[in-house]
Amino acid sequence: MLKPLGERIVIKVIEDTEQTSGGIFIPESAKEKPQKGEVVAVGQGEVDDKGERKPMDVKVGDIVLYAKYAGTDVKLDDVSYKILSIKDALAIVE
Amino acid sequence: MLKPLGERIVIKVIEDTEQTSGGIFIPESAKEKPQKGEVVAVGQGEVDDKGERKPMDVKVGDIVLYAKYAGTDVKLDDVSYKILSIKDALAIVE
Amino acid sequence: MLKPLGERIVIKVIEDTEQTSGGIFIPESAKEKPQKGEVVAVGQGEVDDKGERKPMDVKVGDIVLYAKYAGTDVKLDDVSYKILSIKDALAIVE
Amino acid sequence: MLKPLGERIVIKVIEDTEQTSGGIFIPESAKEKPQKGEVVAVGQGEVDDKGERKPMDVKVGDIVLYAKYAGTDVKLDDVSYKILSIKDALAIVE
Amino acid sequence: MLKPLGERIVIKVIEDTEQTSGGIFIPESAKEKPQKGEVVAVGQGEVDDKGERKPMDVKVGDIVLYAKYAGTDVKLDDVSYKILSIKDALAIVE
Amino acid sequence: MLKPLGERIVIKVIEDTEQTSGGIFIPESAKEKPQKGEVVAVGQGEVDDKGERKPMDVKVGDIVLYAKYAGTDVKLDDVSYKILSIKDALAIVE
Amino acid sequence: MLKPLGERIVIKVIEDTEQTSGGIFIPESAKEKPQKGEVVAVGQGEVDDKGERKPMDVKVGDIVLYAKYAGTDVKLDDVSYKILSIKDALAIVE
Incomplete structure (x- = not known):
C-alpha cells in the first residue's frame, strides 16, 4: 500500500469513457482535460507556519476530478494509481 | 454534481452574444476577453496561515465575469461548466 | 453594474487627449504610458493572513492614473470600463 | 497634483549633466545608470500582514537616486515627473 | 556516514526491477518515473517562521518512492545513496 | 554624501590587484568573481512583517567581499562607489 | 580571515580524489556532483520574521558535502575557499 x-x-x-456512469463528460477539445479517480489514500497535510497541518478536503472513497498531466503514475499489482498534490484535485464528483 | x-x-x-440581456457587451478586440457565467457551486476557500478559511466573495446564483482562458472545462449532462479559481473571477454583474 | x-x-x-483638462499630459514616447480613468466601483480588498481586508486606497469618483496594458476591458451600455487590480493604479490625480 | x-x-x-551641482557624477559606462530626482509626493506605504503601513523612508524635498528604467513617466504642466516604487529609490543625496 | x-x-x-518484491511496478512510459529507496538518515527539518522545526514525516527504515531526477547522488563504500529533500519524497510503501 | x-x-x-594587501587573492577563472570594498554608509534595514527593521550585519569601515555584477555604480567627487543590497555582500574581511 | x-x-x-580517505566516492556521471569541504567560518544566520536568527546546522570543523556549482570561490594565502549559503550544504560527513 x-x-x-x-x-x-x-x-x-478511472478510465475515460465517452460518457461515464455519473454522467460526467469531458470534452475532447478542452485545453487541459480533467480526469476522474477514486481517492484511496490521503496524506497528513501540509504543515503551516504555526506547525499545524492544513486540512485535506478529500477522504478515501471520494471521486475527484484532476488535471490530466498532474502527479506521478505508479502501478501496484497491475492497477494504475496516481500520486497527486491535493492542489491538483479540482473538485469532488457527488 | x-x-x-x-x-x-x-x-x-453563459454563451457570448453580441449584446447580452443585462447590457454587458464584451469587445471583440480586447486582448483578454472576459466571459460570463453563473456560479453553481462554491468551494470552502483557501486555508490561511492561521488555519482559517479565507472568505469566498461569490455565492450560488451570482453572475460573474472571468478571464476567458482561465480554469478547466467539464461537461455534465450536456451542459458546459468551468472549474475556476476565485482569483480568476473578476467581478459580479448586478 | x-x-x-x-x-x-x-x-x-477617460480618452487620451494631447492636453487634458487637469493639465496632465502623457508623453508619446514613454515606454509604458499611463492612462486616466474615473473610479466607478471598488472591491472589498484582499484578505490578509489575519483574515482582515487590506485597505483600498481609492474611492468612487477618484481620477486615477494606471498602466495602459493592465486590467481587462469591458463595455457596458456602450461605455468603456476597465477591471483593474488596485496594484495597477499608480496615483490619484487631484 | x-x-x-x-x-x-x-x-x-533632475536632468543629467556631466557634473551636477552636488558633485555627483554618474558614469557613462555603468550598466544601469542611476538618475536623480526631487521627491514631490510620497504614498501612504505598503500595508503589511498586520494591517499596518510600512514606513516610507523618504520625504518631500529629498533628492534621491533611482534606477534609470524604473517607474512610469508623466508630464504635468510641461514638467517631467516619474511615479516610482520606493523600492526603486536607491539612496538619498545629502 | x-x-x-x-x-x-x-x-x-533500490534498483529498478520489472516487478519488485512488494509488487510495485513502475511503468516504463511514465513521464517522471518514481523510484524506490530505503531511508537511512533524516535531517532535523526546516525551521519555520516561529523558529521551530517542521516535522519530517519519514523515519529510518521507511521505503519511499521519489521522483527519479530529484536529489544528488553519492557513493559511500560502493553503495549508491541519494541526498533528497523531503519534499521530493512522494509516498511511503507499506 | x-x-x-x-x-x-x-x-x-577597492581596485583589484593581483595580490591585495590583506592577502586576499581572487582567482581570474572564477565564474562570479567577488570584489572588495569599504563600507561608507549603511541603510536602516528592511522592515519585516512586524514593522521592525532587520539588522544590518555590517558597519561603516568594514571591508566586504561582494559579487562583481551586483549593485549600481555611482561616482562622487571622482571616487567610485557602489550602492548594494546587503544581501549581495558575501563576507567581511578581517 | x-x-x-x-x-x-x-x-x-577538499580536492576530489577517486576514493577519498573517509570512503566517500562521488560518481563521475552524476548530473550535479557534490564536493567536500571543511567548514572554517559560520555566519550568524538568516533573520526570520520575528527578528530572530535561524539556526546554522553546521559548526567550524565539520566536513560537508555541497553542490559543485554553488557559492563563490576566493583564494586567501594560496588556499581555495568557497563562500556558500547554508542552503547549498547538503550533508555533514561523519
Missing part, C-alpha cells in the same frame, strides 16, 4: 507524504493523495485512475 | 475544492468555484458558462 | 471582486476596481476610461 | 498610491513616490526628474 | 542538513533525507537506492 | 535606502549599503570600491 | 554574512558559511575546499 502507498501512504502519501505531506499534502499528497493517492487515487485509483 | 461537482463540489469544487479549496478556493475554486464551478460556473455554468 | 459591475461589482469588482477582491482587490479589483472598475474604472470608466 | 499627483497623489501616489501604496508604496509609490512621485519625483521631479 | 552522512548526516543530511535541513529538510533533507539520505536514502539507499 | 549618499544615504542608502532600505537594506542597501554604499561601499567605496 | 573571512567572516561570512547572513546564512553563509566559508569552507576550505
